[in-house]
Amino acid sequence: MSDTKDRLLQTAARLFHEQGYHATGVATILREAGVNSGSLYHHFAGKEALLRGVLDWYLDQLRPVITGPVEAAESDPLERIFVLLGNYRAMLESTGCVLGCPIGNLALEVSADHPAVRPLIDANFAQWRAVVASWIDQARDRLLDDVDAEALALFVLTTMEGAIMLARARGTLEPFDVAVANLRRHVELLTA
Numbered sequence: 249m250s251d252t253k254d255r256l257l258q259t260a261a262r263l264f265h266e267q268g269y270h271a272t273g274v275a276t277i278l279r280e281a282g283v284n285s286g287s288l289y290h291h292f293a294g295k296e297a298l299l300r301g302v303l304d305w306y307l308d309q310l311r312p313v314i315t316g317p318v319e320a321a322e323s324d325p326l327e328r329i330f331v332l333l334g335n336y337r338a339m340l341e342s343t344g345c346v347l348g349c350p351i352g353n354l355a356l357e358v359s360a361d362h363p364a365v366r367p368l369i370d371a372n373f374a375q376w377r378a379v380v381a382s383w384i385d386q387a388r389d390r391l392l393d394d395v396d397a398e399a400l401a402l403f404v405l406t407t408m409e410g411a412i413m414l415a416r417a418r419g420t421l422e423p424f425d426v427a428v429a430n431l432r433r434h435v436e437l438l439t440a
Contacts, residue, residue, distance in 0.1 A: 265350040303368035325386035377401040
């Protein structure tokens with residue numbers, strides 16, 4: 249990937265996360281990335297194409313930036329879930345419960361009026377769930393026989409996304425902490 253394209257994607261990803269897709273103008277992206285409009289349109293047909301590029305970029309970043317470090321830091325596959333959630337908590341804490349999950353934010357903001365990006369948003373969530381499901385599968389010998397790794401991974405994701413949204417709405421980590429504590433209790437009940 250060219251340096252210019254990478255700067256555009258990283259800048260757009262940051263601005264979409266901080267300001268939202270609709271509130272972020274192309275001129276702001278260009279200024280923050282330090283590129284001219286010709287460079288943008290050389291790589292992307294327009295702002296929605298840039299959004300699709302950002303969502304593809306997030307797909308590429310999941311392993312090296314989000315889940316890979318968790319796997320390197322924690323050997324217990326079930327505990328990885330809570331390390332991962334702890335990382336999201338740290339992001340919430342560092343932003344004063346202002347910024348949520350970048351993919352979750354985009355799902356809420358653009359899914360209805362930009363249906364072409366919906367499959368990419370879903371692909372990001374699906375990839376995240378697949379990693380968590382693989383961790384659950386790695387702990388199969390510790391779980392009750394009827395535990396469905398895919399369903400539990402979906403439950404982890406919906407708990408996280410809902411907890412982030414409630415923490416942002418309340419402006420405090422308490423809803424996040426309560427949700428994660430209850431998720432931990434649920435996982436403990438599923439262990440053999």
